[in-house]
Amino acid sequence: MNFNELGLNARMVTRLEGLGITEPTPIQAKAIPEALSGRDILGIAQTGTGKTAAFGIPLVTALSKRQEKAAPRTARGLILAPTRELANQIVDTLRDLTSDQRITLVVGGKSINAQAQKLSRGTDILVATPGRLIDLMERRAVDLRATRFLVLDEADQMLDIGFVHALRQIAPQLGKDRQTMMFSATMPKAMAELSRDYLTDPVRVEVSPPGKVADKVAHSVHFVPKEKKQELLIDLLDGHRDDRALVFSRTKHGAERLMKTLEKVGFAATSIHGNKSQGQRDRAIAAFKDGSVRVLVATDVAARGIDIEGVGHVYNYDLPNVPENYVHRIGRTARAGRTGRAVAFCSADEMGDLKAIEKTLGARIEVAGGAPWGGTADAAKPKAKRRPRRRNGRRGANKMAA
Structure with a gap:
């Protein structure tokens, strides 16, 4: 037609x-x-x-x-x-x-x-x-x-x-x-x-079921402790320094801290979030578009409306707590028929968010690293050893089941 x-x-x-x-x-x-x-x-x-x-x-x-x-x-x-x-x-x-x-x-x-x-x-x-x-x-x-x-x-x-x-x-x-x-x-x-x-x-x-991810986006998830996320992100970004990458953080302060960390380790990075003035946001997007910066760290303010050619990778550094926003976030790559990759990081306390996202998608997200958490932060923590019960004033009178 x-x-x-x-x-x-x-x-x-x-x-x-x-x-x-x-x-x-x-x-x-x-x-x-x-x-x-x-x-x-x-x-x-x-x-x-x-x-x-x-x-x-x-x-x-x-x-x-x-x-x-x-x-x-x-x-x-x-x-x-x-x-x-x-x-x-x-x-x-x-x-x-x-x-x-x-x-x-x-x-x-x-x-x-x-x-x-x-x-x-x-x-x-x-x-x-x-x-x-x-x-x-x-x-x-x-x-x-x-x-x-x-x-x-x-x-x-x-x-x-x-x-x-x-x-x-x-x-x-x-x-x-x-x-x-x-x-x-x-x-x-x-x-x-x-x-x-x-x-x-x-x-x-x-033209597509609500919540469906674009066909040309390859998306996956890493199960990673919260304190290890920065290390993993830097390692993955280092593999494609010449590509544009969009990194999503859940909070304004988190986005700014992460951007400064990336700058310290040598990445050309900038950020946009609600604490930035409109002029600062416009300049950040312009720099990302013209390639003078290669990594844009953003809150969900950038999940819609940013149509920039050549965004090869989207990272969900923090999972969104509104599951539909996952679709919008990773939709910043693979635009206009191109291919793209989207990588999500899931810490123990985000397991519920991941399950909500997969329910919205109607499918499981491919696991790229780590193993799924037990479902809650508590479930992911090492369990304390049980102390034997006292019987007749003596500890450990009976053997406990393994």
Whole structure:
């Protein structure tokens, strides 16, 4: 199938060809015709399969057909994303797709006054994180009543990090006569409930079972004591110093400590997490993209929205406590048809997290090293020897069973 067969106009097809994009991915092939017909969409697909273009192409096409001009402080289309990094990635994709439409980004960590100034002129597509959008709404810097298109990208993560209350504030402000598209790589029960609240008679487009790992990712797990994780990571990274590697830590402080340790032993490393300013995060990602650093240590802020060519390895230094995030994390490699490797480290107290991940995947992860723990940290510790019971005032009167 090619893009001509999906009902796109010649101008869009030509633009895609100029970007070297000639064949739609499966999620694009299924979602674009339905979206062009005006249907609400619930899209489920693995990370790295082209979901952004799956909603971006029909959104840009629909807005160009209407040929309206955005009034001051209004947005014709709204895309909500859970993280700044994902919002930035969406804007980059949209700007590749059109040069005629005004695209405005509003996220935390940037000057809200500058963002309000941009919105004062009106915009065709507003890409926003929910918290910053509400700040602007409360300042009356943006009016969403004329918004006719709403996209919720990575909606399941919005639920994970508590944006559902923000969504309930934002959605009623939009025009009732609108088209809504919701996309994600996983489909937890709470997201199904969310879709019933925001989608009207949606068509569900799904190209892989929720929680399925991309076919070209070879993933494995090492069972390793917590205090040995650094040593193992350094040893594994040393085997591919010229490749880009993304290392996930569960906490902000842990990510920063690990990055500094890697720097001390000679790796070109940087980090991104919630304690970094937006400028620091942008510079870190830029350095990782241009290859001036080869190791990026991150919290789950980077699990979505980072689309960087050549990430050959993903390390789950700490397992995620939300099992669906495992899929998103390792989806940062093997993108756009490439191959990649993902390696997880599992300490004794993470055994429950591993079991939850394997349940979500519906499969066991290949063991690359060590042996599975007993299931809890206590089970992995050496057991204290039992002392013989006293009988008639004497210790060890009877032999104990081995």
